[in-house]
Amino acid sequence: MMAVKPAPAVKKLVVLEEGVLISLANQPNFLKHFPFLKALKGMSSTKTSACCGAAKKANDARVKKLQQAKQTIGGMADDRKRLLKKLLNTKKARVSYKNGKKIVNHTF
Numbered sequence: 001m002m003a004v005k006p007a008p009a010v011k012k013l014v015v016l017e018e019g020v021l022i023s024l025a026n027q028p029n030f031l032k033h034f035p036f037l038k039a040l041k042g043m044s045s046t047k048t049s050a051c052c053g054a055a056k057k058a059n060d061a062r063v064k065k066l067q068q069a070k071q072t073i074g075g076m077a078d079d080r081k082r083l084l085k086k087l088l089n090t091k092k093a094r095v096s097y098k099n100g101k102k103i104v105n106h107t108f
Contacts, residue, residue: 011088012091013090013091014090015093015095015096016093016094021037021040025039025040025069033083033087040069092108
């Protein structure tokens with residue numbers, strides 16, 4: 001007789017911050033459903049620490065890609081947000097991003 005594994009507990013809230021988004025971008029199941037994450041694939045979860053102009057440009061491009069992904073998530077249709085929550089095994093998800101000079105916190 002095989003032992004039955006209990007289902008993993010559903011999380012109350014997942015915050016979609018940089019490390020989480022980069023991790024999702026490296027998982028084929030998430031890329032299949034959310035192709036905009038491809039822009040983050042292979043990205044490091046840490047900033048470049050060199051102090052030259054090239055490092056600043058690389059960090060600026062990194063921040064821009066992450067902000068675009070967060071804005072895309074915030075603007076997704078409700079059915080896409082439900083799918084994301086289901087794949088994340090969570091009741092709620094939160095994404096924060098800059099919109100102009102204002103920080104937008106979007107919980108769904």
